[in-house]
Amino acid sequence: MTHHERKNITILKETILPGESKTINMEIAKLHTMTKLKIPIIVERSKFEGPTVLFSAGLHGDEINGIEIVRQIITQKINKPKIGTIICIPVINVFGFLNQTREFPDGRDLNRVFPGSKTGSLASQFAHSILTEIIPHIDYAIDFHAGGASRFNAAQVRIVPDNSELKALADVFNAPFGLFSKNILGSFRNSCDKLGVKMLLFEGGKSIDINEEITNEGLEGTKRVLHSLKMLNARKKVSFPENKTLYIEKSNWIRAKHSGMFHGLTKVGSFVEKGQILAKISDPYGKVEHILKSPNAGFIINANDSPIIYQGDAIYHISNTTGNE
CATH class of the missing domain: 3.40.630.10 (Zn peptidases)
Incomplete structure (x- = not known):
């Protein structure tokens, strides 16, 4: 049944x-x-x-x-x-x-x-x-x-x-x-x-x-x-985006190599090139500023929004594939 x-x-x-x-x-x-x-x-x-x-x-x-x-x-x-x-x-x-x-x-x-x-x-x-x-x-x-x-x-x-x-x-x-x-x-x-x-x-x-x-x-x-499913109320408009879903098979986390104040420069959902500067990590005293670069090309699917981070914290989740599938 x-x-x-x-x-x-x-x-x-x-x-x-x-x-x-x-x-x-x-x-x-x-x-x-x-x-x-x-x-x-x-x-x-x-x-x-x-x-x-x-x-x-x-x-x-x-x-x-x-x-x-x-x-x-x-x-x-x-x-x-x-x-x-x-x-x-x-x-x-x-x-x-x-x-x-x-x-x-x-x-x-x-x-x-x-x-x-x-x-x-x-x-x-x-x-x-x-x-x-x-x-x-x-x-x-x-x-x-x-x-x-x-x-x-x-x-x-x-x-x-x-x-x-x-x-x-x-x-x-x-x-x-x-x-x-x-x-x-x-x-x-x-x-x-x-x-x-x-x-x-x-x-x-x-x-x-x-x-x-x-x-x-x-x-x-x-x-x-x-x-x-033919269930949508007739008065509701539905839109179909031009881009199809990008399926990600492999991805990895980029972790902070230093603790400090976090200045993210990369928007979630954007595509980045290998070696692109993603963020800066600084000390509060104006002495040190570390640059965080992307280890590979890919899409940023998750980003840490926290202003303070510790060494080893997951900062960006990046896809390892550039094409669809």
Whole structure:
């Protein structure tokens, strides 16, 4: 039986019929102040049968740019489908969002405890309820992330290597960059994959930050995916960029050879030549200035935005291939 034949979608004992809109609150543990924590799950169903798509963000509570993309999917009514169902969870890790931290209050990275268990740690219990309550209904998903620890990611989609269906979906999303990365054990993406959900992982921007350009990349890609599934609301315009996604097979981190104040000269997403000056690292006293050069030609897919860096810190993530594929 395919997902499409199920007429009813029931999440946390609430049934959403075709043509219905519902916000379901997933209650997780109370805070230590006894305040109830609710995670709103926003469900929009068309009257017509079709795929069910999930848009989620805030798996890491400090990755606000992803949350902003899902928020705009809702405010721009991109989540009202022509056919099928769209489910939005703008903030998965409300605890982290509250504290502006990546982790769950139990110190765990929620993205490493999937599939979780009913009786495990708080993060583990929560992962388990997402997988049992929501994921069985889902055909396609886009999970929105941002770079951690002031490392700014160029807009990119990550998929596992050698999966033609996902590659086709990533082509449709058409982010500036595509990275092949294996599923990490314990990750949401890994669990979704095992349950037959076709998931794209979007990365863009940095934590504790909202960047308009990144938000737009996320929104436009989302509209292209919905358009290709014939789900995009007829009133929404979809744009198709001239450049196709640049897929990166190999990449490496350029690390700082010195500690000091960091002056980046290179824009994320740009192409650099071998030997090009990427940044300067100086001491605070005006004595020393070190120049950082690119070890190879390639695209800069991530840049450190921190003003102070230590020797060995990852500063730029650069691709090793210049051509497509």
